[in-house]
Each structure stands twice: as C-alpha cells, then as structure tokens.
Amino acid sequence: MVMNEEKKKTILLADDDPDIIFQMKHHLERWGYEVHAVESREEAERYLEGACPDLAILDLMMEEEDSGFILSYKIKKCRPEVPVIISTAVAAERGISFDMNSPGSRTWIKADHYLEKGFKMEQLKLLVKKYLD
Amino acid sequence: METLSILVVDDEPGIRSGVRRILAGHRVSFPFMDDDYMFECREAASGEEALLMLEEAPPEILLLDNKLPGMDGMEVLEIIRQKKMDIMVAMITSYASAEIAARATDDGAWDFIPKPFTPAELKSSIDLITKQYFLKKITRTMKEEGKKIRYQFLSVLSHELKSPLNALEGYLHMIRDKELGSDLQDYDAVLDRSLQRVEGMRSLIMDLLDFTKIRLERKDEKIEQINLRERAEMALSTIKPLAIQRNISVSYKGGDVYYDADPSDLDIMFNNLLSNAVKYNRDGGEVEVMIRKKSKGVEILIKDTGIGMNEEEVSQLFKEFVRIKNSRTRGIDGSGLGLSIVSKIAELYGGHIHVKSIPEKGSEFSVILPPS
Numbered sequence: 001m002v003m004n005e006e007k008k009k010t011i012l013l014a015d016d017d018p019d020i021i022f023q024m025k026h027h028l029e030r031w032g033y034e035v036h037a038v039e040s041r042e043e044a045e046r047y048l049e050g051a052c053p054d055l056a057i058l059d060l061m062m063e064e065e066d067s068g069f070i071l072s073y074k075i076k077k078c079r080p081e082v083p084v085i086i087s088t089a090v091a092a093e094r095g096i097s098f099d100m101n102s103p104g105s106r107t108w109i110k111a112d113h114y115l116e117k118g119f120k121m122e123q124l125k126l127l128v129k130k131y132l133d
Numbered sequence: 134m135e136t137l138s139i140l141v142v143d144d145e146p147g148i149r150s151g152v153r154r155i156l157a158g159h160r161v162s163f164p165f166m167d168d169d170y171m172f173e174c175r176e177a178a179s180g181e182e183a184l185l186m187l188e189e190a191p192p193e194i195l196l197l198d199n200k201l202p203g204m205d206g207m208e209v210l211e212i213i214r215q216k217k218m219d220i221m222v223a224m225i226t227s228y229a230s231a232e233i234a235a236r237a238t239d240d241g242a243w244d245f246i247p248k249p250f251t252p253a254e255l256k257s258s259i260d261l262i263t264k265q266y267f268l269k270k271i272t273r274t275m276k277e278e279g280k281k282i283r284y285q286f287l288s289v290l291s292h293e294l295k296s297p298l299n300a301l302e303g304y305l306h307m308i309r310d311k312e313l314g315s316d317l318q319d320y321d322a323v324l325d326r327s328l329q330r331v332e333g334m335r336s337l338i339m340d341l342l343d344f345t346k347i348r349l350e351r352k353d354e355k356i357e358q359i360n361l362r363e364r365a366e367m368a369l370s371t372i373k374p375l376a377i378q379r380n381i382s383v384s385y386k387g388g389d390v391y392y393d394a395d396p397s398d399l400d401i402m403f404n405n406l407l408s409n410a411v412k413y414n415r416d417g418g419e420v421e422v423m424i425r426k427k428s429k430g431v432e433i434l435i436k437d438t439g440i441g442m443n444e445e446e447v448s449q450l451f452k453e454f455v456r457i458k459n460s461r462t463r464g465i466d467g468s469g470l471g472l473s474i475v476s477k478i479a480e481l482y483g484g485h486i487h488v489k490s491i492p493e494k495g496s497e498f499s500v501i502l503p504p505s
Contacts, residue, residue: 019304019330020300023303023307089292089296089299118298118299
C-alpha cells in the first residue's frame with residue numbers, strides 16, 4: 001500500500017550568528033524538519049510575506065536589541081497559531097527573566113517559549129517535538 | 134520651576150506664620166541651576182507632630198526649633214539621622230550656643246538660624262540650603278548614571294564573550310557526537326569556524342585591554358614629539374598582508390607631520406581605523422591616508438572605497454559594542470569596540486572624530502586633534 005509521504009514541517013530559524021544557524025539547522029534537519037534559516041529580522045519578515053512556517057525559533061538580539069520580540073509580535077499578529085520560541089544569551093547577565101507562564105507576561109511578550117542560549121540539543125528537540133508533533 | 138516643601142517646626146504660632154509669610158513668593162535662582170525654586174510651607178507645633186508628618190510626606194527642608202514642649206529639636210534630629218531620612222535640616226535656636234551647634238552639626242544639620250531673625254536672614258539661609266540641596270541632587274544623579282553605564286557595559290561585554298563560547302560549545306558537541314560521520318575531513322569546516330571564533334574572542338580581549346587603558350588618564354610622561362607619517366606607515370605595513378589578499382591598495386599621501394602625543398595612543402588609533410578601512414572595503418578597492426597640518430592642529434583623514442553606511446548606521450557607530458549589522462557586513466568579524474576606542478583617544482587629546490559615508494561608495498573618517 002502506498003501512503004502519501006507526510007509533508008515535512010517547516011521551521012523558521014532566525015539568528016545573526018552564522019555558527020549557531022549552522023549548528024541548529026544541522027540538528028533540526030537531522031530530526032526530520034525543513035529549515036528556513038535567516039540572519040536578520042528584515043530577512044525573516046521578507047520570508048514571512050510569502051510563506052508560513054509551522055514553528056519559529058528567533059534570536060532576541062539581531063539588528064536591534066529586541067528584534068526577536070518585534071518579529072514574534074508580528075508573527076502573532078497575523079498568524080497567532082504559529083508557535084514562537086525566543087532564544088537568547090542575553091537574559092541571565094542582564095537580570096531579565098521571563099516567566100512565560102504568568103498571564104501578564106504572555107500578553108506582552110507574545111512568544112510561546114523562551115530558551116536561554118547554551119541549551120542542550122536534546123532540550124531543543126523535546127521542545128520542537130512538543131510544538132510540532 | 135520646582136517647588137520644595139518646607140516643614141516649619143516651632144511651638145510659637147507667630148514664628149510659623151511669619152516663616153510662611155516671608156517665604157511665600159520667595160524664589161531662589163543660581164546661574165548654575167536650570168530651574169528656579171519656590172517653596173511651600175507646612176507647620177508642626179511639636180517634635181512629635183513633626184515626626185508624624187515626616188513619616189507621611191517627607192519635606193525637602195526642615196526648619197527645626199530646638200526648644201520644643203515635648204521632645205526637643207535635637208531628639209528629632211537624632212531620629213531623622215537614625216532613619217537615614219534624606220532631608221536638609223536647619224536648626225532655629227534662640228540662644229546660640231556653641232555646644233548645641235556642634236552637636237547638631239554632628240547629627241546632620243546644615244545650617245543655623247538664630248532667633249529672632251529678620252526676613253532677609255531667613256531668606257539667605259533658605260538660599261544656602263537650596264543650593265546645597267541642588268548640588269546633592271546633581272551628585273546623586275551623576276553617580277546613578279555612572280553606575281548604569283558601567284552595568285550596561287558589563288552586561289553587553291558578557292553577552293559578547295558568551296556568543297563565541299556558545300558557538301564553540303555547539304561545534305565541540307557536534308564533533309564529540311560524530312554528527313558529521315566518521316571521516317575526519319568532513320569536520321574541516323567546523324574546525325575552521327571554531328578556530329575563527331577563538332580568534333574573534335582573542336581580538337575582543339585585546340580591544341578590551343586597549344579600551345581599559347584609554348579609560349585611564351592620559352599619561353603626560355609618555356608624551357613625546359612623534360612623526361605621524363611614521364606611525365601611519367607602520368600601521369599600513371601591519372594591515373598590508375590582509376589588503377594584498379583582497380587586492381586592496383593602501384597608500385599614504387603627504388609629508389612629515391609632527392605632533393606631541395603618546396605613541397601607543399596613535400598606534401591604536403591608526404590600527405583600528407586602517408583595519409576597518411580594509412575590512413569593510415570591496416575587493417580591489419582603495420584605502421588612502423592623508424595627514425595635514427591645519428591652523429587648528431592636525432587632521433588625519435582615512436578614506437576607503439568600501440561598503441559605506443547610511444545616516445542611521447553612522448549615528449550608532451561610536452557606541453561601545455555597536456556593530457553595524459546588515460547584509461554587507463555579514464561575515465566580517467569585529468568586537469564593536471574599535472571606533473569607540475578611537476573616539477575616546479581623540480577626546481583624550483581634546484579632539485574629535487567625524488565620518489562622512491555613502492552606502493556602496495565608501496567612508497571618510499577624519500580625526501581632528503588640536504595643537505598639542
């Protein structure tokens with residue numbers, strides 16, 4: 001019996017560090033996802049004009065200190081169903097801590113999960129599975 | 134116009150209403166203050182009442198009679214000191230005793246107003262207290278701003294140091310887990326990238342050392358007459374290997390120009406400006422250095438035919454750790470400290486730096502140093 005091959009889920013990956021892009025793309029593809037990687041908020045916005053990913057993983061600091069928030073806000077505004085993960089190395093040392101579970105923070109942060117850089121790939125895998133499978 | 138609140142504590146109603154009358158409409162202005170100050174008086178008839186009012190809404194200034202029915206002025210002052218309340222206190226005393234004056238000063242009183250006082254005497258005391266208040270406020274703001282800047286610097290710095298570590302860690306995991314298979318050659322790219330990130334971190338640390346050096350005072354004993362052409366040519370020869378790789382021509386135009394400076398300051402400046410001019414250039418481009426003696430000092434001009442910047446990018450340029458991020462700068466490494474170092478050095482000599490730039494055409498950095 002021939003089954004329709006299930007279409008791969010697409011992930012938008014935005015990070016201004018090409019090495020992080022390389023590494024995350026490698027892992028995400030190995031886990032069976034299609035990855036569209038961009039290195040700036042501007043590029044991500046261009047991509048979003050013509051496509052809709054199943055998940056977005058966004059670096060917080062790109063062109064601006066809060067590029068990830070801006071992007072997340074824009075994604076949620078027109079496609080509220082797309083889950084957004086924001087990753088950053090900035091939180092711990094700046095004393096910013098986000099608690100995505102309190103209703104108050106959810107209203108302004110507009111992202112589904114917040115990931116501190118230096119995370120293990122296994123952690124990422126679980127998280128991506130949670131939103132996509 | 135700012136209004137300061139004054140609490141007048143005296144058991145004689147005549148004194149309280151007198152103070153209120155004298156200060157109504159009184160304005161304090163000093164040439165160094167942005168704003169005039171006016172006053173609004175409240176009254177308390179005893180020390181106990183005063184303390185309650187202090188708790189509720191602390192005034193900026195307290196005029197405190199020493200001789201009060203219950204607890205006396207000195208006791209009130211003592212409590213204010215213990216509670217570390219930030220209030221300017223002037224004691225009103227009917228018998229000017231040296232002993233009380235000394236004790237009150239120890240406890241943080243700013244001034245004494247002997248009783249009975251004339252309106253002019255009261256006003257001049259208030260003027261003095263207001264001046265002190267203003268200076269205290271300014272000092273506090275400056276301290277807070279200094280702290281904020283230091284904190285920001287450190288947090289950005291740790292972010293900049295963490296990024297290459299995260300990238301390296303990721304690559305090391307990939308190698309350990311043999312993510313790219315068992316053929317060692319397949320890891321060449323990953324290893325090259327790792328080494329590049331290590332190099333980037335090293336140059337960040339070097340820049341940081343330059344940066345902290347400049348943060349310190351300019352060292353007069355190290356200042357000597359130097360030939361700017363020689364320093365520029367030294368920096369040019371350092372950058373040449375990189376320029377040759379990308380077929381960029383580098384040249385010096387002009388003759389000897391002498392200037393009194395610490396040679397290492399000038400070396401840091403030339404190295405930073407020239408390496409930028411090459412790094413952000415196009416292949417086959419040009420870099421030109423010109424140094425001119427001007428009536429008001431010297432001008433160092435560094436022109437490139439590189440990728441240029443728009444106005445917004447130029448406005449960000451001299452801030453610490455700012456790197457212009459766009460499609461043209463992708464893949465160019467840097468700490469984001471170089472230009473802020475250069476501008477700090479220029480300032481150290483009383484000079485400044487400015488930039489003219491056109492996207493896709495090139496940039497022109499000019500450093501103006503006043504006569505040494």
